[in-house]
Amino acid sequence: MKNRDFNNWLSGFRESIADYGYYxxxxxxxxNVYNIKVELNILNSLIGSNNIETDFENLIxxxxxxxxxIPLLLAVRSNxxxxxxGDGDYTYNFKKPNLSVEQYKTFMRKTGLFDLMKNHIVNNLVDYATGVETGLDSNGRxxxxxxxxxxxxxxxxxxxGFVKNESYFKEMYIHQITDKWGVDLSAISNQGKTEKRFDFVVKTPNMIYGIETNFYGSGGSKLNETARSYKTLALETDTIDGFTFVWFTDGKGWTSARHNLEETFDVMEHVYNIKDLENGIITEVFK
Structure with a gap:
């Protein structure tokens, strides 16, 4: 750690790590659209209808x-x-109809869905639903x-060269690490009162490595909290024989919390960024 310069290390942080499947x-x-494609095609018969309320009633x-x-047509993920x-309040169930057809007609009219279909604002509800699903999925980013x-x-x-469930493990709790290898982790579990989970655990012949990972593309109070908690964790794990805490982090969001990160950097031997990963730090450290 003493051989590394914090400012130089921080300057290598990335703007983004989005892959092709992120968007x-x-x-x-x-x-999701395929699962309701038949029903959407039935509703397509209402597009351009001159008597849409009667046609809707007959169809329903x-x-x-x-x-x-119907909920998807309003970009709602709920039944x-x-x-x-002013006419009252209603909870409409679209999986198990609980109101009269007249009330569902009111819903379609007041939400604008009748207008959407009657006036050819959309020409195909399957295509429309695909667009809505795409927009909803962007929230999953x-x-x-x-x-x-x-x-x-x-x-x-x-x-x-590490193999999943053989030499490295994903999402392991402190008690699982203790049960599997007999290492006393009470120093980081508040004498067994807290149940910390590591993103990864790597086991080599000589050491157990508990790993945390995160990426922050933007700032916020969360970063200061993370830096402080990992500083504490690093100091606590220094007292445990046979166990090492490793933190991989990156992201330009750290620029706004650089002072807290630097405090952790100064006391924590094994904190690395993506550039370190690319330069082979895992092979160098995990022995």
């Missing part, structure tokens, strides 16, 4: 299962939708982003 999971999009009476498509206005750094680190662990 939209089209497999999921197409699967004959094919009540088509109601399950129930609540709505209130945060979750996918949270796993990007884990996936990246895991790829470098594998490239270094």
């Amino acid at each position: 939209i999971n089209f497999e999921k999009v197409h699967r 009476n004959k094919y009540p299962e088509t109601l399950k498509c 129930e939708i609540y709505a209130i206005d 945060k979750n996918r982003g949270g796993h990007l750094m884990e996936n990246l680190v895991e790829s470098f662990i594998q490239k270094s």
